[in-house]
Amino acid sequence: MHADPKGVLTGTHYLDGDHAAAEGACAAGCRFLAGYPITPSTEVAERCALRFPMIGGTFIQMEDELASIAAILGASWGGLKTFTVTSGPGFSLMMENIGLGIMMECPCVIINVQRGGPSTGLPTLPAQADMMQARWGSHGDYEIIALSPNSPQECFDLTIEAVNLSEQYRLPVMLMMDECIGHMTEKVVIPLAEEIDIVPRRWTREKPDTYLPYKPCDDLVPEIAPLGYGYRFHTTGLTHDQRGYPVLNAETQEECVGRLMDKVNKNAENIYHLEKHNLDDADVILISYGISSRVAIPAVGKAREDGIKVGELRLITVWPFPENLIRELAGNIKAFVMPEINYGQVVLEVERCVGGKCKTRLVGHAGGWVHDPESIYQAIKEVAQ
Secondary structure (H helix, E strand, O other), X not given: OOEOOOOOEOEEEEEEHHHHHHHHHHHHOEEEEEEOOOOOOHHHHHXXXXXXXXXXXXXEEOOOHHHHHHHHHHHHHOOOEEEEEEOHHHHHHHHHHHHHHHHHOOOEEEEEEEOEOOOOOXXXXXXXXXXXXXXXOOOOOOOOEEEOOOOXXXXXXXXXXXXXXXXHHOOEEEEXXXXXXXXXXXXXXXXXXXXXXXOOOOEXXXXXXXXXXXXXXXOOOEOEOOOOXXXXXXXXXXXXXXXXXXXXXXXXXXXXXXXXXXHHHOOHXXXXXXXXXXXXXXXXXXXXXXXXXXXXXXXXXXXXXXXXXXXXXXXXXXXXXXXXXXXXXXXXOOEEEEEEOOOOOHHHHHXXXXXXXXXXXXXXXXXXXXOOHHHHHHHHHHHHO
């Protein structure tokens, strides 16, 4: 391996998605990973166990996923860029402390390489059935950011983007891969470190005697104080005021939780990352994410050969969901078609936003295999009539 002075492994490589995500974390400045082995995500941790000693990072194999998420929250408050990686059962175990990270506004990244479930399910086979859990898995009201790559190159690129978003908006950000993308090997181009845009931690410029740990900036995100420099502050999972002290009443709840949601919702247009093709004159629009977006390519091509005007919308950012765009498109088309390796998750958001203006068709199954493109083509053909 040949890394530049900042530890970025540069050049052209052939990597699977798991290894590419690990390299993305290194390039983004992550220097702490706590995790527990679980198929099909273990290769991310294995790669970091090899790479982190080269760049001054630390990987700790924890006793379980509860400890893993707790460790990265603590290390993040200690000043490091941190992440963890898991799959379905471990993702479930992390949910409580994901909520803690949201309430404490703790920047970190959770990589979930999805596999078939529920329970231990299909450890080595693909699914996309954790998408609603990513959005709603912890309790209470909150907003989340979740990205979905469809190639090893995007595993590298979007891991960097996930780390940047976590630092910019101070919250846990999720990278929702799937087993196919995690284990797929393709060309990955890694640029020089100086060519990679990195969002630094939002260190405060306030003096210790005037600093409030939860006083929001103009974009509704508060700044962070560095440990060991004379700042005194309190952080908690309880509803709190700008000092970080628990204040348990409805007024503080409204102010605290309302801002946690607004800092994502009011900045959503700056967070969305979508890929659009042929939407302007489309009669049918195919919405997809992850591996399903690649499997749909021959189906869309065949439909176009038949003269069906098919547009494509790929959700690179799945959460927050592009509600306004879906509502706008719904008034001008016959139908949306959405392949998902589940029995209907993100498609429910499409239906909600459509509000009966057009048809919505799920092409779904329980996992273990990707779609047959013919099933997607047939769905497009049916709704276009």
